[in-house]
Amino acid sequence: MVNYLDKVVLLRCRGDFDETFRAGIDLLGGYEPRSPFVIKPNLCTGDDHTGCANVKLEVVESLVSYVLEQDPGAVIRIMESDSMSKYADKAFERYGYRAYAERLADEGASVELINLSKSPLTRFNFNGDYFKHPELPEALSSTGDIASIALAKTHSLTMVTGALKNMFGLLPRKDQAFYHSSIHEVILDLNLMFRSSLCIIDARMGLEGVISGTPKEVGCLILGTNPVSVDSTMARVMGFEPERIRHIVEASEHGLGSMDPKVLGDEVDALSVRFREPSGLKKSAVL
Incomplete structure (x- = not known):
C-alpha cells in the first residue's frame, strides 16, 4: 500500500543537473538544512575509469549552493573515509573537491573536507545489532542534518x-571488508546512528558493478528525506523488487522509510532500465 505521507521525487534528468535538482526540492516541498550540515558523497575509488563509480562534484555543488542560500552562515562538512580502493584525501584532490572547498573558503563560506580515517575516535552511546557502544570518528559526534549522495549501482553483497549502503563509508577503518560478513547489520546500525535527512541518487548514469562494470544510461534523479523510500524507488527503477533486498527490508522495519512511498514527478515505469543482478550475488543479500 502506498504511503502517501512518505514522498520521493523522481525526475528525468538529461540536461542541466542543478535545474533538475532545484525542481526536485520544490516538488518535495522544500528543505531546511540544520548546521553543521554533513554531506556524505559516495567516493569509492581513486580511479573511476567508468566515470560512473563516484559522485560527480556538480551534484555536491548544487546541494551546497542550495544550503548556503537557505543559511549563508551554515557550516558544511563533506566527509569520506579511506577504503581498500582509495585514500579519501587523494580522491578529494583528484575529483575536484579540494579545489572547490578552497574556492568557497576564499569566498567566505565555511566548507570543510573531512577524512574520517584521520579523525580522532570517540565512544558513541549506541547499542545496535552489530555495534555495541562503538568508537567512531569524533567528527560524527556533532552534526546537524546529514545528506547521503549516492549512485545507482549493483553490489554482490547487497x-x-x-x-x-553509502553510510558504510562513514567507517574509518581502511580495510572495510572486515565488516562484510555482517554487512546488513552494519548498514542498519550506521543508518540508525547517523540518519540522513536528505537522500540523493544521481541516476543519470548507473553501473552494473561498484567500481568496474557496465555503465547503464538511466537518465534520472531521485531524492527524498528517508533512505529506505529513496533506495526502494531506485531499486524499482533498476528493475529490482525492494521487498527482496535484505538491507532495505530490515531498514524499513526500523523506521527508516517506506518501501512503497508516494512518487512525485515522473512514473517509475517510464524511467525503468533493467539492470542485471550482480555476478556472485550472495544469498544473504536477498530474502
Whole structure:
C-alpha cells in the first residue's frame, strides 16, 4: 500500500543537473538544512575509469549552493573515509573537491573536507545489532542534518548500493571488508546512528558493478528525506523488487522509510532500465 505521507521525487534528468535538482526540492516541498550540515558523497575509488563509480562534484555543488542560500552562515562538512580502493584525501584532490572547498573558503563560506580515517575516535552511546557502544570518528559526534549522495549501482553483497549502503563509508577503518560478513547489520546500525535527512541518487548514469562494470544510461534523479523510500524507488527503477533486498527490508522495519512511498514527478515505469543482478550475488543479500 502506498504511503502517501512518505514522498520521493523522481525526475528525468538529461540536461542541466542543478535545474533538475532545484525542481526536485520544490516538488518535495522544500528543505531546511540544520548546521553543521554533513554531506556524505559516495567516493569509492581513486580511479573511476567508468566515470560512473563516484559522485560527480556538480551534484555536491548544487546541494551546497542550495544550503548556503537557505543559511549563508551554515557550516558544511563533506566527509569520506579511506577504503581498500582509495585514500579519501587523494580522491578529494583528484575529483575536484579540494579545489572547490578552497574556492568557497576564499569566498567566505565555511566548507570543510573531512577524512574520517584521520579523525580522532570517540565512544558513541549506541547499542545496535552489530555495534555495541562503538568508537567512531569524533567528527560524527556533532552534526546537524546529514545528506547521503549516492549512485545507482549493483553490489554482490547487497544487490544494490544507494543511500543506505553509502553510510558504510562513514567507517574509518581502511580495510572495510572486515565488516562484510555482517554487512546488513552494519548498514542498519550506521543508518540508525547517523540518519540522513536528505537522500540523493544521481541516476543519470548507473553501473552494473561498484567500481568496474557496465555503465547503464538511466537518465534520472531521485531524492527524498528517508533512505529506505529513496533506495526502494531506485531499486524499482533498476528493475529490482525492494521487498527482496535484505538491507532495505530490515531498514524499513526500523523506521527508516517506506518501501512503497508516494512518487512525485515522473512514473517509475517510464524511467525503468533493467539492470542485471550482480555476478556472485550472495544469498544473504536477498530474502
